[in-house]
């Protein structure tokens with residue numbers, strides 16, 4: 636057989652041989668070649684060394700509160716999704732970026748009209764609404780990114 | 795064969811998530827959390843960033859559940875999202891590679907060694923220097939080569955899966971991997 640090192644297109648076969656990922660026949664053929672090819676012997680020895688070095692690299696364990704943080708984040712995002720679903724059927728696509736701005740203006744006007752000294756918490760509520768509306772915008776961006784990645788049914792290039 | 799059964803199980807779980815079964819999402823999370831975090835850690839070499847990106851990966855999986863179709867391996871999809879996020883992060887943080895400080899890593903490594911069998915200070919230092927060389931060798935690879943090596947070596951993804959993740963042909967993946975390992979062989983040849 637032609638030495639895999641002389642054929643760059645085919646050189647990765649040595650990785651598969653080293654990792655025993657080939658069928659018996661191919662393993663046997665490469666084995667016979669390696670016995671007489673010093674270059675392949677050197678590559679294989681160095682490759683085994685690389686893999687053994689990489690085996691020693693053990694990352695730290697995952698934080699114990701990983702799931703809790705994720706679920707909290709999902710909850711927040713789902714709440715943002717509720718707002719998106721609420722506005723989506725009645726809002727033309729081109730107007731969607733303007734939605735948070737319009738809603739924010741409404742809230743500011745509402746706050747000015749109804750705020751009295753006896754209601755100090757209203758400002759806080761308006762702030763919370765604004766955060767949600769920002770999230771609406773972010774959620775729309777996320778959906779667009781996922782669409783581009785083709786993960787949705789019926790989209791092109793899905794994996 | 796075992797891999798095929800595992801694949802079917804993941805896809806089945808994801809279909810259940812699509813149908814509103816959140817317990818199946820927890821199962822998927824349990825099955826893949828560690829490998830996703832570890833893959834991302836080896837990509838960006840910072841534990842906090844890796845976990846943050848992993849959160850984003852699972853969040854996106856959950857958010858796209860309604861449109862999920864089991865047309866490809868779940869892990870291919872999962873690692874496509876993870877790789878996409880890691881490559882973006884690396885691109886955005888070029889020049890200020892936020893790897894963990896050597897001190898932190900020495901501490902981490904030392905803690906692990908104490909658990910192992912309490913080696914001598916000298917052994918610890920030798921081992922840590924060796925680990926730093928390995929991390930650096932990976933860190934210096936171009937980001938796509940790095941992703942390919944990590945998916946190939948640690949996640950044992952098939953060439954066809956890596957090709958789908960990196961959006962290239964299988965032969966391109968093979969040549970990418972061979973070049974990456976060639977560089978690693980040169981950089982790590984002195985380690986025994």
Ligand SMILES: [Zn+2]
Nearest residue numbers: 638639672675
């Ligand atoms: Zn040869």
